[in-house]
Amino acid sequence: MVMASLTHRRPFTCAASYPDRLVPYPPDLIKWVRLEGGFVHQAIKISNDGTTGLGLVASQDIPKGSPLIALPDHIPLKFGPIADDGAPPQVHPVLINLADQVPEELWAMKLGLKLLQERAKVGSFWWPYISNLPQTYSVPIFFPGEDIKNLQYAPLLHQVNKRCRFLLDFEQQVKHALENLDQNDHPFGGQEVDASCLGWAMSAVSSRAFRLYGKKLPNGSHTDIPMMLPLIDMCNHSFNPNAQIVQENGAGTENILVKVVAETPIQQNDALLLNYGCLSNDLFLLDYGFVIASNPYDCIELKYDGALLDAASMAAGVSSPNFSSPTPWQQQILVQLKLDGEASNLKVNLGGQQLVEGRLLAALRVLLASDMELVHKHDLETLKSLSADAPLGIANEVAALRSIIALCVIALGHFPTKIMEDEAMLKKGGSASTELAINFRIQKKSIIIDVMRDLTKRVKSLLAKEISAA
Numbered sequence: 001m002v003m004a005s006l007t008h009r010r011p012f013t014c015a016a017s018y019p020d021r022l023v024p025y026p027p028d029l030i031k032w033v034r035l036e037g038g039f040v041h042q043a044i045k046i047s048n049d050g051t052t053g054l055g056l057v058a059s060q061d062i063p064k065g066s067p068l069i070a071l072p073d074h075i076p077l078k079f080g081p082i083a084d085d086g087a088p089p090q091v092h093p094v095l096i097n098l099a100d101q102v103p104e105e106l107w108a109m110k111l112g113l114k115l116l117q118e119r120a121k122v123g124s125f126w127w128p129y130i131s132n133l134p135q136t137y138s139v140p141i142f143f144p145g146e147d148i149k150n151l152q153y154a155p156l157l158h159q160v161n162k163r164c165r166f167l168l169d170f171e172q173q174v175k176h177a178l179e180n181l182d183q184n185d186h187p188f189g190g191q192e193v194d195a196s197c198l199g200w201a202m203s204a205v206s207s208r209a210f211r212l213y214g215k216k217l218p219n220g221s222h223t224d225i226p227m228m229l230p231l232i233d234m235c236n237h238s239f240n241p242n243a244q245i246v247q248e249n250g251a252g253t254e255n256i257l258v259k260v261v262a263e264t265p266i267q268q269n270d271a272l273l274l275n276y277g278c279l280s281n282d283l284f285l286l287d288y289g290f291v292i293a294s295n296p297y298d299c300i301e302l303k304y305d306g307a308l309l310d311a312a313s314m315a316a317g318v319s320s321p322n323f324s325s326p327t328p329w330q331q332q333i334l335v336q337l338k339l340d341g342e343a344s345n346l347k348v349n350l351g352g353q354q355l356v357e358g359r360l361l362a363a364l365r366v367l368l369a370s371d372m373e374l375v376h377k378h379d380l381e382t383l384k385s386l387s388a389d390a391p392l393g394i395a396n397e398v399a400a401l402r403s404i405i406a407l408c409v410i411a412l413g414h415f416p417t418k419i420m421e422d423e424a425m426l427k428k429g430g431s432a433s434t435e436l437a438i439n440f441r442i443q444k445k446s447i448i449i450d451v452m453r454d455l456t457k458r459v460k461s462l463l464a465k466e467i468s469a470a
């Protein structure tokens with residue numbers, strides 16, 4: 001695969017020398033929030049823990065339920081203030097046109113355009129916030145090409161490549177849109193905007209923005225609006241957070257838009273932690289630039305492929321599997337599982353909360369079964385459930401689980417290095433991006449090994465059951 005990378009690009013100009021912020025001595029963010037009518041608990045301080053960058057820390061015990069931060073609605077940075085009557089946002093028309101060219105999945109770039117505009121504007125209202133933003137991000141679009149390869153995981157390489165290509169193309173679109181603009185009418189104050197600074201803005205937003213409820217739709221749901229929440233976005237992530245974002249939209253909240261409250265009692269010197277979401281390491285790395293060891297929501301993606309499953313089943317000792325030539329009734333079920341037919345989605349996951357994606361498990365159970373009537377006795381949900389007790393019999397279950405174990409062995413074999421080698425490389429040390437890439441792939445391999453371990457246990461217990469029944 002030809003990889004795009006942004007490392008050959010000139011970094012967006014800045015002269016910072018103080019720990020990784022846009023300017024050496026940025027204004028006091030807490031003071032600014034208070035000055036603007038926001039609330040910050042008197043025990044909250046900004047501090048640097050050396051591993052997660054800056055964060056918020058409690059300088060004394062804080063009881064559960066206490067308000068920690070509250071922001072009035074003029075502080076968050078949004079793409080455009082959408083009026084209550086739905087009037088179009090007051091945004092520079094060039095930015096609106098450019099934002100229209102951003103694919104929905106890269107929504108962060110949209111808000112990133114606004115961020116860049118405010119970064120370039122002399123006297124921007126948000127300068128006290130923007131100047132406190134990191135100068136660089138550890139997301140893989142900024143990895144050297146070698147470290148992108150070091151990720152060793154095709155679905156992520158594909159995403160990184162896609163983002164880099166988008167940024168390189170978008171750079172051209174932005175240049176074209178800014179051509180011949182009068183200096184007074186230039187959304188970035190006449191500054192050149194290249195792929196690196198677009199990448200900076202996109203990463204600043206993807207790693208810090210929160211999606212808050214917007215207007216209520218006729219069907220009762222809400223639009224969600226991505227916003228940058230100054231100071232609140234200094235909270236680092238944990239799956240066991242001690243703080244929570246609460247959106248205020250009821251009566252009696254005056255102009256307060258969003259609050260952070262203590263979800264648990266917080267002790268002196270504890271960091272304030274929010275849960276950014278139950279995300280896989282792919283998303284943590286792509287959007288936030290870090291990975292979480294033993295992330296319970298991480299998984300590996302495989303392509304459902306009949307020939308590969310035949311090979312896996314045969315390796316597992318299953319005689320004449322027919323994944324690549326299912327019978328018509330089996331094929332019908334594959335269509336229902338969206339593993340065949342026009343609406344098919346062949347991406348299946350191992351690991352995460354389900355351990356084996358239900359669609360894959362059901363397909364294996366069904367294709368390894370010969371008794372159509374027995375299969376039709378069960379609904380699809382039962383066939384998809386790993387906790388269902390061998391719905392098609394013990395022999396069928398053992399064959400299905402052994403096939404998945406063999407699939408895991410094949411998937412592990414696709415990684416060019418073994419975990420032990422990765423760990424030895426980490427010991428030797430390397431750049432931050434090399435270490436991040438190696439940690440990412442160690443986690444992916446660990447998922448496969450954990451799935452194999454779990455399924456092997458299940459096979460053993462099924463076999464023991466069979467023996468005791470006999």
Ligand SMILES: C[S@@+](CC[C@H](N)C(=O)[O-])C[C@H]1O[C@@H](n2cnc3c(N)ncnc32)[C@H](O)[C@@H]1O
Nearest residue numbers: 052053054207208233234235236237288289290
């Ligand atoms: C919303 S910001 C939090 C404030 C940030 N630490 C800073 O220095 O400005 C999110 C970023 O913090 C870092 N971060 C947050 N939680 C982390 C965690 N659990 N492990 C490693 N890095 C984390 C990552 O760099 C991430 O992109």
